[in-house]
Amino acid sequence: MTINEKIMNVIFFSQTGIGVLGNSFLTCLFIFTHLSGHSKRPIDTILIQLTLVNCLVLLPKGIPQIMATLGLKNFLDDFGCKIVFYLQRVSRGLSLTMTCLLSVFQAITITPPSFSSVELKVRAPKYIIPSSLCSWTFHLLLNVFIALGMKGPRHPGNITEIQHFEYCSYPSAPKYQAILLSIIFSFPDAVYMGLMAFASGYMVFLLYRHHKQVQQIHISSISARTSPEIRATQTILLLVSTFVSIYSLNSIFTAYMHFRKTSLWLTQTSAFLTLSFPAVSPYLLISNDSQVSRYCYALCWRKRPHSGLAAD
Structure with a gap:
């Protein structure tokens, strides 16, 4: 094993x-708060799905990538490649959707608040x-067609007509067909x-307007405190901006690999970004x-007798 392979193995393993x-900790935390009767936000339903999807991204992508960097290039057959690649595609799409x-x-x-927005706010949690x-049904069905084309690393055929992804391969389609399929599957x-x-742009606008309003209020007790909704919005904007940056960069690498001959560093960089x-x-x-x-605090103090949590 070369030094580069050792470094990549440590990175993927970490x-x-x-x-x-x-993600497992957060999943257990959300389940605990739900079962223990603590009040939870409607948005927690989305967050718990996001943590589950994150695990679904990490395991089918991370474990094969670790094994590949260890030098185990032929540990999956055709069926194994279809299952692994299918889970990777489904989890990638669900991560974007969630x-x-x-x-x-x-x-x-x-x-x-306004007449129309109040009605929308009341109805929105019911549609989560x-x-x-x-979303789950759509991605589970859509990616069946892509996964069917995956082959094992020892798939016979012309080497120039096959794209290799370390532990799996995919027969290259004609250029016009590849462009058409890319457009169809990229549309969602x-x-x-x-x-x-x-x-995100709308939330940034609302936060900016809120900030300007707060600046006009010269009461320190009001201006120094940030509401839970504003903090939650800032956290989600941080998540979204992180996701968009990584996803956009990874999409560039993925598109390049589809239309050019793949190389080891491109495949590993794409896996790292994923x-x-x-x-x-x-x-x-x-x-x-x-x-x-607050959920973490409740979980820790619940284990201690006479914590006074019930009085909150």
Whole structure:
């Protein structure tokens, strides 16, 4: 094993291990608060799905990547490659969808009250679960067609007509067909990214307007305090901006690999970017979301007798 392979192995192992640990902790935390009867935000339903999707990104992508950097190039057959690649595609799409749903719902939550917005705020939480079910169903069905084309690393054929991804391969389609398929399968991603950009821009505008209003109030006790909704919005904007930056950069690498001959550094860089957001996002939530911090506090103090938590 070369020094570069050792470095990449440590990086992928760290990303996968730290990411699974953080997302598993948050998943258990949300489940605990739900079962213990603590009041939770409607947005927590989306967050718990995001943590589950993050684990779904990390495990099917991180574990094969670690094994590949260890030199185990032929550990998957055709069926194994189809399953692994299918899970990777589904989790990638769901990660985008849940982040989009998170930003759109929060934008609705902080919309200034009016006759139409009040009605929308009341109805929005009721559509979270149906929207989530539709998203899961859509991605589970859409990516079946892509996964069927995956082959094992020893797939016979002309080497120039096959794209190799370290532990799997994919027969290259004619250029016009590859462009058409890329447009079709990229269209949902473009819609989600557009909705996310619009919702994020709207939230930035509302936060800016709120900041200007606070500056006009010269009462220190009011201006020094940030409402929970504003802090939650800032956290979601941080999550969204992190996701968009990583996703956009990874999309450039992925598109380049589809139309050019793949290389080891391109494949590993793309894998690193894919694992980055699910590895980082739970810690962004833990450190920036005051409600998540409150859940952690409740979990720790519940184990102590006479904690006085019930009086809160």
